[in-house]
Amino acid sequence: MSEIPIVLKIDGATYFEMPQLDGYLAKHQTRLVEASLNEAISAINEHSPGAIVSGAAPIGREIMDAGLQKGLRGIVKAGTGLDNIDCEYARCQQILVENIPDYVHETVAEYAINLMLSLARKSWPVQQTMRQKGWFDITPASLGTELNGKTIGLVGFGRIARSVARIAHFGFQMSVIAYDPYVSAEEMELCAVQKAEQLEDILPHCDVVSLHTSLNNDTRNLIGEKQLAMMKSSALLINVARGGIIDETALLIALSTQKIGGVALDVYSQEPLDVNTHPIISQMISLNNVLLSPHIAWYTAEAGQRLQASVAQKCQQIIFQE
Numbered sequence: 001m002s003e004i005p006i007v008l009k010i011d012g013a014t015y016f017e018m019p020q021l022d023g024y025l026a027k028h029q030t031r032l033v034e035a036s037l038n039e040a041i042s043a044i045n046e047h048s049p050g051a052i053v054s055g056a057a058p059i060g061r062e063i064m065d066a067g068l069q070k071g072l073r074g075i076v077k078a079g080t081g082l083d084n085i086d087c088e089y090a091r092c093q094q095i096l097v098e099n100i101p102d103y104v105h106e107t108v109a110e111y112a113i114n115l116m117l118s119l120a121r122k123s124w125p126v127q128q129t130m131r132q133k134g135w136f137d138i139t140p141a142s143l144g145t146e147l148n149g150k151t152i153g154l155v156g157f158g159r160i161a162r163s164v165a166r167i168a169h170f171g172f173q174m175s176v177i178a179y180d181p182y183v184s185a186e187e188m189e190l191c192a193v194q195k196a197e198q199l200e201d202i203l204p205h206c207d208v209v210s211l212h213t214s215l216n217n218d219t220r221n222l223i224g225e226k227q228l229a230m231m232k233s234s235a236l237l238i239n240v241a242r243g244g245i246i247d248e249t250a251l252l253i254a255l256s257t258q259k260i261g262g263v264a265l266d267v268y269s270q271e272p273l274d275v276n277t278h279p280i281i282s283q284m285i286s287l288n289n290v291l292l293s294p295h296i297a298w299y300t301a302e303a304g305q306r307l308q309a310s311v312a313q314k315c316q317q318i319i320f321q322e
């Protein structure tokens with residue numbers, strides 16, 4: 001039998017073992033090849049992959065053109081967001097692109113809620129001082145706020161946002177408003193959510209604004225100076241979607257001029273984050289009302305199980321058409 005290996009990029013796709021994929025490949029007497037992004041083209045030329053499994057690394061024309069020469073059938077994004085893959089070009093070249101849309105929506109929603117609670121109760125400065133000094137003297141500066149009964153605005157109303165809406169509404173009795181031009185008012189109403197026709201309609205009313213859109217041409221820098229200026233000065237902003245959705249320069253100015261109450265970021269315009277080359281983030285690190293995490297909202301044992309099983313299934317469909 002001819003060998004049909006898969007090129008696995010060394011990035012987010014490799015954080016989990018993939019025993020199910022190994023099983024399918026063994027059944028078909030083929031194997032997995034791992035390559036870094038820099039090695040991808042030579043790995044494709046050498047091994048003729050039937051499918052590419054990608055994590056966060058950018059997959060563009062060069063890789064696809066090389067793959068086409070070698071009989072590439074499809075690309076599997078071992079994740080949800082497809083913004084790192086040139087899907088338009090893949091479509092033109094008839095390369096199938098599959099993501100894993102449903103492995104992580106509850107996982108990321110839980111994490112977004114965790115960030116909201118941590119910001120609202122100023123958990124981080126308290127934790128930091130407890131560790132450094134063994135005790136934290138309560139002062140008005142550490143006064144928390146509650147989520148219960150407040151208003152949350154969701155930007156994007158896909159899978160993750162719907163899970164956030166459910167927890168916020170039923171868990172904290174929050175009023176939920178969402179902006180998503182592709183979801184009807186009726187569909188939102190079924191989730192006890194009020195639809196906003198414009199983004200600007202939600203910003204002045206919300207105690208928390210949480211971003212859940214995919215990153216695309218319309219959502220890049222969607223939250224900029226004008227939008228931040230419209231938010232309540234006490235509002236908490238959460239981004240577990242993609243860094244490019246917020247204009248980070250405008251965000252830093254809004255934080256340092258107390259235009260908003262606080263921000264929690266899991267994602268950045270540049271990843272991995274380098275505090276030496278990303279001055280905006282390095283300045284944010286010194287602020288007490290900022291929480292930063294390293295694109296980790298998806299990373300749980302349970303999500304890993306679902307992800308690896310789905311990646312295996314998609315590869316099997318693409319390569320073996322089973």
Ligand SMILES: NC(=O)C1=CN([C@@H]2O[C@H](COP(=O)(O)OP(=O)(O)OC[C@H]3O[C@@H](n4cnc5c(N)ncnc54)[C@H](O)[C@@H]3O)[C@@H](O)[C@H]2O)C=CC1
Nearest residue numbers: 080081156157158159160180182213214218240241297298
């Ligand atoms: N931090 C992390 O670990 C993770 C982050 N993500 C990010 O979260 C994003 C959302 O994930 P899901 O909810 O599962 O995706 P989804 O595809 O179910 O929802 C995305 C929503 O964005 C909406 N949207 C698109 N353009 C818009 C616009 N211009 N304005 C407002 N809404 C718009 C769509 O209509 C859709 O409802 C992913 O695309 C990914 O970038 C996903 C998983 C893990």
Ligand SMILES: O=C(O)C(=O)COP(=O)(O)O
Nearest residue numbers: 012055056079080081298
């Ligand atoms: O599933 C997703 O979209 C995630 O954000 C997980 O990380 P990645 O896409 O690999 O950057």
